[in-house]
Amino acid sequence: MAILTGPETRVIVQGITGNVGSGFARRLAASGSTVVGGVTPGRGGRQVDGLPVFDSCHEAVTATGADTSFMCVPAPFAFDACHEAVDAGIKLVVLYIENIPFLDALRMTAYARARGTVVLGPNSAGCVTPGRVNLSELDPKFLLKGNIGVVAKSGAMCAESANYLREEGLGVTTIVSIGGDPVLGAYHRDILERFEADPETKGVVMVGEIGGRSEYDAAPFVKTMTKPVVAVIIGGSSPPDRQMGHLGARLGAEEENAPAKRAALAAAGAHLGDNVTEVGRLMRRALGG
Amino acid sequence: MILTDEEGKRLFAARGVAVAGEGALLGRISIRLDRDRRCHALVVERDGKEMSLSIDPFTGLLAFVLRRAAKHLSVPEEARASFEALVRVLYVLALSDALRVEIDPVLARADGAIAVGGVAMEFDRIARFRHPEWAEYGERLPGTEAEQAFMRLGAVAAEPDPHGRIVAVVSGAGLMMTVLDMLTAMKATVRCVVDMQGLPLQGVEVMRSIFENAGRMSPKITLIGGRFQAPVADRFAEAVIAANKLAPLTGRVVTWIAGNRAPEAQAMFAAAGFEPHDDMRAALAAVAKDR
Numbered sequence: 001m002a003i004l005t006g007p008e009t010r011v012i013v014q015g016i017t018g019n020v021g022s023g024f025a026r027r028l029a030a031s032g033s034t035v036v037g038g039v040t041p042g043r044g045g046r047q048v049d050g051l052p053v054f055d056s057c058h059e060a061v062t063a064t065g066a067d068t069s070f071m072c073v074p075a076p077f078a079f080d081a082c083h084e085a086v087d088a089g090i091k092l093v094v095l096y097i098e099n100i101p102f103l104d105a106l107r108m109t110a111y112a113r114a115r116g117t118v119v120l121g122p123n124s125a126g127c128v129t130p131g132r133v134n135l136s137e138l139d140p141k142f143l144l145k146g147n148i149g150v151v152a153k154s155g156a157m158c159a160e161s162a163n164y165l166r167e168e169g170l171g172v173t174t175i176v177s178i179g180g181d182p183v184l185g186a187y188h189r190d191i192l193e194r195f196e197a198d199p200e201t202k203g204v205v206m207v208g209e210i211g212g213r214s215e216y217d218a219a220p221f222v223k224t225m226t227k228p229v230v231a232v233i234i235g236g237s238s239p240p241d242r243q244m245g246h247l248g249a250r251l252g253a254e255e256e257n258a259p260a261k262r263a264a265l266a267a268a269g270a271h272l273g274d275n276v277t278e279v280g281r282l283m284r285r286a287l288g289g
Numbered sequence: 290m291i292l293t294d295e296e297g298k299r300l301f302a303a304r305g306v307a308v309a310g311e312g313a314l315l316g317r318i319s320i321r322l323d324r325d326r327r328c329h330a331l332v333v334e335r336d337g338k339e340m341s342l343s344i345d346p347f348t349g350l351l352a353f354v355l356r357r358a359a360k361h362l363s364v365p366e367e368a369r370a371s372f373e374a375l376v377r378v379l380y381v382l383a384l385s386d387a388l389r390v391e392i393d394p395v396l397a398r399a400d401g402a403i404a405v406g407g408v409a410m411e412f413d414r415i416a417r418f419r420h421p422e423w424a425e426y427g428e429r430l431p432g433t434e435a436e437q438a439f440m441r442l443g444a445v446a447a448e449p450d451p452h453g454r455i456v457a458v459v460s461g462a463g464l465m466m467t468v469l470d471m472l473t474a475m476k477a478t479v480r481c482v483v484d485m486q487g488l489p490l491q492g493v494e495v496m497r498s499i500f501e502n503a504g505r506m507s508p509k510i511t512l513i514g515g516r517f518q519a520p521v522a523d524r525f526a527e528a529v530i531a532a533n534k535l536a537p538l539t540g541r542v543v544t545w546i547a548g549n550r551a552p553e554a555q556a557m558f559a560a561a562g563f564e565p566h567d568d569m570r571a572a573l574a575a576v577a578k579d580r
Binding site: 027075076099100101102103104106107109110113114137138139142152153154155156157159160163180182183187207209210212213214217234235236237238239241242243244245246247248249274275276277 | 325327329384386388415416436447449464465467469473484486516548549
């Protein structure tokens with residue numbers, strides 16, 4: 001099972017003729033994903049590494065049956081490209097792009113939600129189900145297949161979580177980076193709901209950070225979950241009013257800070273770690289191992 | 290990009306809004322980005338009581354939102370039209386990539402006009418590609434001198450302790466926060482923590498600039514770290530070592546490198562006289578022991 005993707009997932013790369021896009025088309029295909037083509041307006045009819053390039057998402061979907069897009073277009077074109085993907089019927093969009101204006105992110109994520117499309121990002125490292133589908137910058141050779149779901153804003157925290165789970169002999173079902181920008185297509189709760197419904201997933205690691213209410217708002221759902229949740233909130237030592245790498249990682253209102261998020265998640269029954277290096281040990285203990 | 294009060298007032302005056310003058314105090318109004326609801330929010334406050342009204346991105350600013358805002362602020366009937374015009378200007382600015390537009394105080398004049406007492410405004414710096422008119426405001430960067438220097442390179446830095454002994458340069462926002470959290474928990478004093486963003490593989494000259502910025506803080510210990518998914522850790526190490534010859538770091542240099550081609554990178558760092566680690570916890574402990 002796993003979440004978000006399956007063996008039938010058919011992927012297009014928007015922006016496939018650029019350096020980043022063509023590189024990802026190769027990497028994703030090499031790690032087992034079914035990449036069926038790409039889109040770059042005005043470049044239709046060409047090929048990139050044997051993959052057909054289409055002028056539009058509509059053409060790509062019609063010709064290939066694609067249902068998923070990994071988007072690498074330059075930020076100024078992301079607004080149009082994301083709307084086009086949703087309009088063409090794409091059901092999962094990974095916005096790998098960073099530096100998308102907040103206003104554009106707000107509009108495109110609202111549009112996608114209204115049309116039933118899941119958007120990861122902006123500034124998402126993607127998602128990966130080891131051994132099946134890779135839609136991420138992570139290299140599956142470092143991932144152990146198993147029963148733990150991982151959701152984090154940060155791509156680095158996705159990789160670190162998988163590493164410290166592996167140290168405890170625990171593998172992952174799906175790893176999801178929801179992105180580090182202030183406005184996101186999916187928040188922690190959206191992904192936790194999918195992990196809870198996934199029979200293959202036996203526990204979830206959730207890494208949150210300062211800024212926004214995503215983690216705080218996830219707490220009521222964590223309380224209802226039947227699977228153990230190990231949670232870490234990073235950025236608690238950040239100086240006030242500083243952007244900590246991610247555009248969205250900035251101390252704000254009380255419920256946007258680490259202590260309130262930790263308290264809410266602890267009250268919901270999550271197993272809290274002080275930092276990401278503890279997630280494997282905590283999950284092992286939560287699973288009764 | 291933050292505008293001054295005067296610059297903000299000029300923007301409003303250019304759109305026909307009355308600026309300053311005498312009048313009855315109504316309160317404060319602002320339009321902000323509500324990141325969690327994925328919409329703008331019109332926030333009105335009078336006598337310490339705040340009301341936040343969501344603006345649906347599909348419908349825009351509807352009349353009922355304006356009526357609720359006016360009622361909360363007790364806008365006089367004769368000033369309603371002027372008030373609504375003012376809020377519409379705020380919304381137009383929000384749709385022009387303003388992250389926050391705040392008017393404080395809002396005044397009701399005797400002639401029925403609503404006047405702007407003070408303006409605070411911040412635009413989304415990322416959207417400057419479609420706003421050539423912003424060039425007149427120049428490049429205004431937030432933060433300390435050191436943070437600004439890294440920002441000009443395309444990196445992100447935070448300087449939590451100007452007397453700290455440690456500078457940490459890492460690849461990834463999550464690592465930036467994690468390293469600061471873990472070093473702080475170990476009672477280490479961190480001068481500055483830097484997320485290189487997309488810079489690690491942009492060559493020796495970029496890395497040299499990063500080292501020059503770090504060197505200006507005279508760190509006793511510099512930590513360089515990252516986990517590489519693409520097979521480039523050795524290329525990164527090569528750039529770091531070359532940059533250190535051009536702009537040598539003072540004090541100890543501790544490295545933590547993991548991921549693709551990490552063993553090669555560690556061997557290169559060891560040969561260059563750095564202190565390489567393949568485990569983040571060990572690297573941070575090595576940094577913190579000399580805090």
